[in-house]
Amino acid sequence: MTIYIGNLSFQASEDDLRDVFTEYGEVVRISLPVDRETGRKRGFAFVEMADESKEDLAISELDGAEWLGRELRVNKAKPRENSRNSNFSRNPLP
Template sequence: MTIYVGNLSFQATEDDLREVFAEYGEVSRISLPTDRETGRKRGFAFVEMKDESKEDLAISELDGAEWLGRELKVNKAKPREDSRGSGGGKSLSNSPY
């Protein structure tokens, strides 16, 4: 499972996140996306932990917590939706309308 961390301070680093989440268990991976054009952080991150029960504890403890001047939004990450609009829609070729 992956944890989504939103409303993140733009000053937060991977090391900062690792330190916070390590209090709940072993962190296996952190992704801190940046804007392709500017290289600036986008204000959210993804954290993966070794133990799912520890992830659940981290989510319940950190969601809504203030960190680096921001109120964090922490929850289970949802699968990424394809924003290009390719496929996934219903075909209307057999539609009676």
């Protein structure tokens, strides 16, 4: 399972996120997406932890918490859609 962190401060770094989430358990992976064109952080992140029960605890305690001047939205990440253009078929019509 992966945790989604939304409404994240643009000043937050991977190290900052690791510091917060290691209080709940072992952090396996952190993804802090940046905009392809500007290189700026996009205001959200994903954190994967080794123990799912620790992830649940982190979600319940951090959702709605204020951190770096922002009220965090923390929940289980939803599976990613296939593509941005999911309305278009890859197979042309006959």
